[in-house]
Amino acid sequence: MSLPPEYAKRRRFWYLSVASLLILLFFISIASLCIGPAPITFQQALKAVLKQIPLLGGFLDSQGFFSDLPPQSETIVVNIRIPRILTCAFAGAALGLAGAILQGIFKNPMADPYVIGVSSGAALGATIAFATGVGFTIFGAAAVPAFAFAVSLLTVFLVYNVARVGPRVPVMTLLLSGIAVSIFLSAFTTLLITFASKVLHGIYFWLLGSFAFAKWSDFYIVSPLTIIGFIIAFLYSRDLNIMLMGEETAQTLGVEVEKVKKILIAISSLVTAAAVSVSGIIGFVGLIIPHIMRILVGPDHRVLLPASLLGGGLFLVLCDNLARAAIPPTELPIGVITAMFGGPFFIYLLRKKKGEYSL
Numbered sequence: 001m002s003l004p005p006e007y008a009k010r011r012r013f014w015y016l017s018v019a020s021l022l023i024l025l026f027f028i029s030i031a032s033l034c035i036g037p038a039p040i041t042f043q044q045a046l047k048a049v050l051k052q053i054p055l056l057g058g059f060l061d062s063q064g065f066f067s068d069l070p071p072q073s074e075t076i077v078v079n080i081r082i083p084r085i086l087t088c089a090f091a092g093a094a095l096g097l098a099g100a101i102l103q104g105i106f107k108n109p110m111a112d113p114y115v116i117g118v119s120s121g122a123a124l125g126a127t128i129a130f131a132t133g134v135g136f137t138i139f140g141a142a143a144v145p146a147f148a149f150a151v152s153l154l155t156v157f158l159v160y161n162v163a164r165v166g167p168r169v170p171v172m173t174l175l176l177s178g179i180a181v182s183i184f185l186s187a188f189t190t191l192l193i194t195f196a197s198k199v200l201h202g203i204y205f206w207l208l209g210s211f212a213f214a215k216w217s218d219f220y221i222v223s224p225l226t227i228i229g230f231i232i233a234f235l236y237s238r239d240l241n242i243m244l245m246g247e248e249t250a251q252t253l254g255v256e257v258e259k260v261k262k263i264l265i266a267i268s269s270l271v272t273a274a275a276v277s278v279s280g281i282i283g284f285v286g287l288i289i290p291h292i293m294r295i296l297v298g299p300d301h302r303v304l305l306p307a308s309l310l311g312g313g314l315f316l317v318l319c320d321n322l323a324r325a326a327i328p329p330t331e332l333p334i335g336v337i338t339a340m341f342g343g344p345f346f347i348y349l350l351r352k353k354k355g356e357y358s359l
Contacts, residue, residue: 096312099286121155149277209335284342
């Protein structure tokens with residue numbers, strides 16, 4: 001059965017939009033490999049990447065394609081810059097995805113992944129790791145991301161149970177519980193920082209967000225959780241679309257609203273915790289990107305979720321480039337860059353919607 005012309009045209013636009021974001025993310029990522037204290041050309045960076053691709057790399061090597069690739073440039077790209085860019089892209093993708101999910105649940109473009117306490121929990125976990133000086137690893141992850149991930153998930157579990165009213169979790173109650181728990185945990189974080197003055201710089205730098213020390217182990221943490229989270233969230237994209245019409249309407253159309261909310265909140269919390277655990281506190285990505293993608297591709301979550309995923313990765317890679325190149329040789333915390341974009345954007349959204357909140 002052929003699709004209606006308008007729907008077929010819309011689907012082609014969706015495919016083109018997602019493909020364009022994917023291609024743009026790829027080339028921006030390759031260009032990002034050239035940014036750093038060691039001078040590396042775009043051609044060298046591209047060749048270093050191609051050499052790592054199974055079969056293709058071996059074939060090109062047999063043709064002498066990599067003969068002019070300096071070994072030191074290959075080492076820098078493969079061991080330092082590729083894991084940094086990949087970790088950055090997946091962290092941004094996770095935050096963009098989480099923002100799109102939460103904005104769909106809250107039906108509010110000002111919803112952000114951190115409203116349910118993920119950032120405050122991660123900050124407390126990382127501060128505990130810094131203050132105690134633990135140095136063990138969990139599944140290849142260093143203590144700081146491991147603590148940040150664990151405490152952020154515990155925080156979400158606490159917020160969810162505080163907000164629960166019988167079998168239901170009202171959205172507004174969840175929002176208020178997240179704010180209250182965040183303030184409470186932030187007080188403990190501040191207290192620990194006060195008594196851990198010897199590691200104050202490390203804590204402060206982490207709280208502002210950075211990929212300066214990203215490793216392959218960080219990529220192995222954030223990438224599978226982001227991919228799994230996206231797949232599960234995408235399976236519920238139709239339910240999210242129906243929920244935009246209101247919870248009562250969604251229930252009459254067969255959507256198990258409370259079940260869907262629980263699953264999607266858990267997914268958004270998981271991917272956000274994964275991102276925060278490897279990058280530190282990076283705000284506004286989940287606020288800005290889904291809103292922009294909604295303007296570009298529309299509110300249908302079947303395209304909004306993948307667009308927000310790719311848009312988040314692209315945005316954070318660009319912000320990381322600015323963080324590295326703005327004041328060389330000093331590297332700015334990436335959270336400062338995202339805040340410079342996010343602060344004015346939040347004010348714009350607030351002014352745009354202020355009439356809706358008048359009492």
